[in-house]
Amino acid sequence: MKKKKYALECKNLNLWYGENQALYDISMKVIKNKVTALIGPSGCGKSTLIRCFNRMNDTIDECKVDAELIFNNENIYSSNADVVKIRRKIGMVFQKPNPFPKSIYENIAYGPRTHGERKKEKLDKIVKKSLEAAALWDEVKDRLQKSAMGLSGGQQQRLCIARALAVEPDMILMDEPCSALDPIATTKIEDLIDELKKDYTVVIVTHNMQQAARISDYTGFMYLGKLIEFGETRKIFENPDEELTEKYIMGRFG
Amino acid sequence: MPKRNSSRIKNKELHDSILVKKNSISEFIIEKLLFIAAVSSVVIIFFIIFFLLREGFRAFELLGIFNFVFGPEWVPVGTPERFGAFPLIVGTLLVTVGAMIFSIPLGIAGAIFISEIAPFKLKSILKPTFELLAGIPSVVYGFFGLVILTDWLRVTFNQPSGDSWLAGSIILGIMALPTIISVSEDAIASVPKEFKEASYGIGATKWQTISKVVVPAAISGITASIILGMGRAIGETMAVLMVTGNAPIIPSPITNVFSPIRTITGTLGIEMAETPVGSIHYSSLFGLAVILFAMVLIINIVAGRAMTKIKEIHHPSSRKKRFSFKISESQNRVIKYAILIAFLLGLAFEMYIWFNLTYSIAMLGMIILTYIILKKLSANYTQKIAFTIITLSAALIIFILAIILFDITSKGLPTLSWSFLTQYPSDIGRAGGIFPAIVGTLYLVAGAIAFALPLGVLGSIYLTEYAKEGKTTKIIRAAVDNLNGTPSIVFGLFGFAFLVLYLNIGISLIAGQLTLGFMILPTIIRTTEEALRSVPRSLREGSLAIGATKWRTIQKIVLPPALPGIITGTVLSIGRAVGETAPILFTAAVFSKRSITPSLFEPVMALPYHLYVLTTNVPGSREASYGTALVLLIMVIILYAIATLVRLKYWKTARMGSGSL
Ligand SMILES: Nc1ncnc2c1ncn2[C@@H]1O[C@H](COP(=O)(O)OP(=O)(O)O)[C@@H](O)[C@H]1O
Numbered sequence: 001m002k003k004k005k006y007a008l009e010c011k012n013l014n015l016w017y018g019e020n021q022a023l024y025d026i027s028m029k030v031i032k033n034k035v036t037a038l039i040g041p042s043g044c045g046k047s048t049l050i051r052c053f054n055r056m057n058d059t060i061d062e063c064k065v066d067a068e069l070i071f072n073n074e075n076i077y078s079s080n081a082d083v084v085k086i087r088r089k090i091g092m093v094f095q096k097p098n099p100f101p102k103s104i105y106e107n108i109a110y111g112p113r114t115h116g117e118r119k120k121e122k123l124d125k126i127v128k129k130s131l132e133a134a135a136l137w138d139e140v141k142d143r144l145q146k147s148a149m150g151l152s153g154g155q156q157q158r159l160c161i162a163r164a165l166a167v168e169p170d171m172i173l174m175d176e177p178c179s180a181l182d183p184i185a186t187t188k189i190e191d192l193i194d195e196l197k198k199d200y201t202v203v204i205v206t207h208n209m210q211q212a213a214r215i216s217d218y219t220g221f222m223y224l225g226k227l228i229e230f231g232e233t234r235k236i237f238e239n240p241d242e243e244l245t246e247k248y249i250m251g252r253f254g
Numbered sequence: 255m256p257k258r259n260s261s262r263i264k265n266k267e268l269h270d271s272i273l274v275k276k277n278s279i280s281e282f283i284i285e286k287l288l289f290i291a292a293v294s295s296v297v298i299i300f301f302i303i304f305f306l307l308r309e310g311f312r313a314f315e316l317l318g319i320f321n322f323v324f325g326p327e328w329v330p331v332g333t334p335e336r337f338g339a340f341p342l343i344v345g346t347l348l349v350t351v352g353a354m355i356f357s358i359p360l361g362i363a364g365a366i367f368i369s370e371i372a373p374f375k376l377k378s379i380l381k382p383t384f385e386l387l388a389g390i391p392s393v394v395y396g397f398f399g400l401v402i403l404t405d406w407l408r409v410t411f412n413q414p415s416g417d418s419w420l421a422g423s424i425i426l427g428i429m430a431l432p433t434i435i436s437v438s439e440d441a442i443a444s445v446p447k448e449f450k451e452a453s454y455g456i457g458a459t460k461w462q463t464i465s466k467v468v469v470p471a472a473i474s475g476i477t478a479s480i481i482l483g484m485g486r487a488i489g490e491t492m493a494v495l496m497v498t499g500n501a502p503i504i505p506s507p508i509t510n511v512f513s514p515i516r517t518i519t520g521t522l523g524i525e526m527a528e529t530p531v532g533s534i535h536y537s538s539l540f541g542l543a544v545i546l547f548a549m550v551l552i553i554n555i556v557a558g559r560a561m562t563k564i565k566e567i568h569h570p571s572s573r574k575k576r577f578s579f580k581i582s583e584s585q586n587r588v589i590k591y592a593i594l595i596a597f598l599l600g601l602a603f604e605m606y607i608w609f610n611l612t613y614s615i616a617m618l619g620m621i622i623l624t625y626i627i628l629k630k631l632s633a634n635y636t637q638k639i640a641f642t643i644i645t646l647s648a649a650l651i652i653f654i655l656a657i658i659l660f661d662i663t664s665k666g667l668p669t670l671s672w673s674f675l676t677q678y679p680s681d682i683g684r685a686g687g688i689f690p691a692i693v694g695t696l697y698l699v700a701g702a703i704a705f706a707l708p709l710g711v712l713g714s715i716y717l718t719e720y721a722k723e724g725k726t727t728k729i730i731r732a733a734v735d736n737l738n739g740t741p742s743i744v745f746g747l748f749g750f751a752f753l754v755l756y757l758n759i760g761i762s763l764i765a766g767q768l769t770l771g772f773m774i775l776p777t778i779i780r781t782t783e784e785a786l787r788s789v790p791r792s793l794r795e796g797s798l799a800i801g802a803t804k805w806r807t808i809q810k811i812v813l814p815p816a817l818p819g820i821i822t823g824t825v826l827s828i829g830r831a832v833g834e835t836a837p838i839l840f841t842a843a844v845f846s847k848r849s850i851t852p853s854l855f856e857p858v859m860a861l862p863y864h865l866y867v868l869t870t871n872v873p874g875s876r877e878a879s880y881g882t883a884l885v886l887l888i889m890v891i892i893l894y895a896i897a898t899l900v901r902l903k904y905w906k907t908a909r910m911g912s913g914s915l
């Protein structure tokens with residue numbers, strides 16, 4: 001077996017919201033160009049954990065993190081790390097679609113512009129490429145200048161994925177990207193994730209176990225702020241080591 | 255290695271380490287700049303509070319706090335001089351209570367009418383119209399009160415003079431109406447639709463739904479509206495000063511609504527300018543200001559509590575949910591009955607004014623009887639009667655506004671001419687024009703905005719976007735809120751004592767500009783903060799997640815949707831600065847001035863002050879006063895129209911924005 005390449009290594013992550021500890025001693029390794037799913041009952045800390053991976057939790061004043069998170073041999077939580085650079089390399093898609101109240105074109109172009117791209121042709125190209133990659137191009141190519149708010153929920157979410165792709169990240173984090181969508185839109189996003197893993201490492205939070213089983217290569221099961229079990233998806237679903245995991249997978253709680 | 259990365263990796267790998275922070279000097283400078291703005295705003299706000307307290311406490315020390323507050327006589331220039339604030343405090347309370355009796359029933363009815371009864375089109379006209387009532391400068395109310403109302407009271411009730419408690423209460427009642435209406439209306443409109451649907455679902459009539467479901471659910475907001483309206487009434491200066499007769503006496507008997515009366519604000523307005531610095535009199539005026547400040551503080555705190563309660567009810571925070579529900583429910587009942595009793599007492603009081611005691615008791619009895627009968631009547635019938643009363647109340651509000659606007663427009667128009675706008679006054683303001691007053695007002699307002707807008711907007715960007723949420727921000731917000739509700743005369747007092755006297759700038763344009771600037775600073779901070787907060791957090795996260803810096807996120811994602819709100823707040827602040835008299839009364843304004851070349855260190859003429867002096871000190875200047883009042887009114891109406899348009903447009907885009915899931 002050849003040596004696996006890690007996109008991200010999380011070592012001994014502890015996290016507190018004010019006085020309350022929300023995550024306990026989490027260690028896991030995210031493998032490159034694979035889809036890693038985090039599952040667990042709601043409130044167990046999935047969002048909190050995934051938001052550590054691009055230091056999005058920095059925006060919450062009372063949130064304190066003690067961890068070593070290795071990305072490209074560097075510690076994301078090192079005191080001299082540049083969060084802006086981190087987030088550029090590790091993109092994020094949120095639970096509720098959050099397009100900017102701007103045109104479809106501007107939603108995508110905002111990222112590259114932010115990183116200094118000024119040339120119109122180049123931006124046009126990026127917009128097209130990103131929308132294609134997010135399987136949205138055909139649906140919106142005739143109304144790029146229209147407001148993104150006019151899109152359906154599923155389209156908005158794919159737009160947000162395209163927006164994340166437009167800055168060429170190495171890794172994409174998705175926090176329940178389908179939970180606000182109908183089944184058809186969900187299928188589209190799932191297909192898209194399957195495409196994405198050719199080029200990107202994907203970490204996805206979901207509380208839909210079937211979804212995790214369908215799309216992920218690795219799965220972590222979380223419960224009450226702890227990572228109970230982490231491993232290949234097949235193994236987690238068919239033959240988990242932990243009784244708790246099995247109970248959850250069998251739908252006996254959560 | 256995926257191919258799309260290859261070119262990038264090649265040339266960037268070396269210096270693309272996340273541990274090497276990108277050179278972000280601009281980011282750093284901007285943050286420091288915003289920080290400085292925030293600190294300056296906060297320092298100014300705390301300094302004003304501190305300064306007033308320090309001067310005021312000297313009076314308490316010199317005279318003894320008990321003697322000062324409960325001293326029965328206010329004779330500042332007698333021998334011996336006596337500084338008993340009691341009659342002034344009583345005067346303030348009486349005028350305010352009278353105003354509330356008048357404005358609470360009308361205001362709540364108006365709010366119910368707008369939000370529940372009026373058809374959509376009427377509603378979209380009525381809302382800005384009622385808000386316009388808030389925009390009319392207090393000196394214009396005072397002018398109207400002095401010229402029309404007091405005269406009418408004198409003749410109708412056959413009194414020696416109409417300058418009275420009653421006149422003050424009526425005018426203040428009108429002035430408090432828009433606050434009560436708009437805050438109540440917001441509260442009623444924010445009652446979740448599900449509540450109403452549930453009520454209709456079990457076959458309740460519209461009125462049953464309103465009276466049993468909607469109003470009780472909105473009761474905290476309605477309470478807050480009443481308290482805020484009270485704050486407005488307590489802090490009002492010019493209008494009260496002009497119609498209450500200003501005798502520092504307690505009416506005798508206490509129910510004599512035709513007695514002249516004097517309020518704290520009126521006293522400050524009358525006596526401040528002629529008081530030698532450092533005298534007991536001077537300190538005791540600050541003592542009065544502190545009392546006023548304390549009253550407003552209490553009001554703000556209580557209103558703030560009530561407001562948070564609405565939020566908790568509609569968006570119960572998971573933690574203390576049950577607890578707060580329990581509290582609010584029992585309180586709700588108390589509040590409901592308090593309002594009902596206030597309403598009945600108000601009616602009785604009004605009956606008493608119009609007729610006499612026996613009559614009013616009889617009427618009260620009949621009303622209670624009708625109420626009991628109504629309860630037995632069919633629901634449909636009750637609804638008809640209730641809706642009629644509410645509609646009539648709304649009509650009465652419109653009628654009052656129409657009378658004021660019509661009177662001033664019809665009598666002001668003949669005076670309004672090109673030469674009136676462009677000439678200097680002559681014959682102590684009776685003839686000629688008001689050109690220098692217009693110019694002076696523009697200078698004052700421009701300076702105030704130039705000072706307060708950048709400071710306030712930048713400062714609140716820091717406070718909302720950068721500052722860590724915690725005790726400090728809470729204290730700052732509380733200070734801002736309190737200063738926001740602080741009566742304008744208190745700012746005038748501060749401007750006079752600190753800028754004019756202490757810094758020795760003298761009565762001057764710049765002193766007026768700064769004083770007005772201090773006055774609108776908290777408003778600008780508050781509205782900017784609200785506008786920034788209304789931009790969903792998810793948008794900020796969306797931008798940060800693609801690696802945008804904080805400032806870029808603010809600049810490109812947060813500010814654009816917040817801009818309409820900031821603009822609206824600014825325009826309304828301008829409107830307020832245009833019409834305010836009290837802050838410039840002793841800091842900037844003079845009645846006559848030949849040159850209009852702007853000199854920061856010379857006094858200026860100003861429209862509201864001009865109107866005030868014409869009305870109170872220049873007999874035979876009626877035409878010129880009406881002309882001036884009309885000009886002021888037009889300026890304010892234009893500003894309010896702009897604010898309304900901006901908001902309407904914003905609503906449209908906001909609606910488009912919420913089209914998402
Ligand atoms: N901003 C926050 N402040 C305080 N506590 C929070 C915050 N966000 C989440 N929590 C708490 O952390 C725990 C984990 O929440 P979360 O990560 O959202 O769970 P999940 O995404 O698995 O549903 C919960 O107990 C939640 O109440």
Ligand SMILES: [Mg+2]
Binds near residue numbers: 046047048175176
């Ligand atoms: Mg979550």
